[in-house]
Structures are given as C-alpha cells and as structure tokens.
Amino acid sequence: MSADSSAVGISPELVVELQKLVQSQQRIAAVKKVRLITGCSLTDAVRAVDQLAGNQLTSPSDEQEKLVLKLLLEDKVVEAVKLYRTQHGTDLRTSKLAIDRLRSELGIPVAPTDSQALMLVGGIILVFALAIGLAVLVSQL
16 A cells, blocks of 8 residues: 555545644654554554655654654564663663553554463463363362
8 A cells, every 4th residue: 555645545634633643743643543544554554644744854753753663663672662762761661661552552463571471371370280180080089
C-alpha cells in the first residue's frame, strides 16, 4: 500500500485532525488513529502520517520520536530502548517498560517478561504435579 493518505482511506476531515496531532508533537497518537480508523498496517500508518506531516518536523524531539518509531518498525528494540534512555534520562528498566508499552499501544507484539514466563512455567509444573498426584490417587482405589 502506498504512503498516500487517500490510499489508506483517510478522509479530508481526518487529515486536518492528524495534522493538528503532528503539530502538537503527538505523532504516535496520529499513527494509532490512522490504524484504528483505516485498519491499515503499522508501516502504512506511519508512512501516511509522515506524508501528512510533510516538512513540519522541526524540533529534535520530533525527529527522535520518529527514529524510535522507525527502530520499532524494524524490530530493533534494543536500539529503541537505548535512544529512549538518552532522550528521557531514564534507567534501563523504565526505558524498557516505556518501549514495551509503546509497542503494545502500536499493536506490535511484546514478548512476555521474565517474571511472566517464570509464572507460566511454574503453572505448567503445578498442573503436571496435580495430574500425577491424581493418577496415583486413582490407581490406589
């Protein structure tokens, strides 16, 4: 699909709303709105918003936000976290959580955290232990 806003089904009214979002440095909100209304892919939504933004990118924070999005689209999560840390002066954990939240908001799958994976494995082990215990109990009847 082309980056042309009409190709992803953006109405003239929506174009005005998206331009306001971009001007107020809410590019991510604009991308989410395009995806929600048109159902297009994340890549097409970013391209459409970029096209609508035209030459409106003036502040470094807009460029950095765009770079974070680009890194996420390219599945370069580590680089996105590093850039976020530099931009916001946060620690690694806070930056990783923020990037994961952003990925989730944009519809990019987020891998489970270590603690979530550990809980899942623990649950599976518990189910097997209960099944074995039940089997032993039934065999003694």
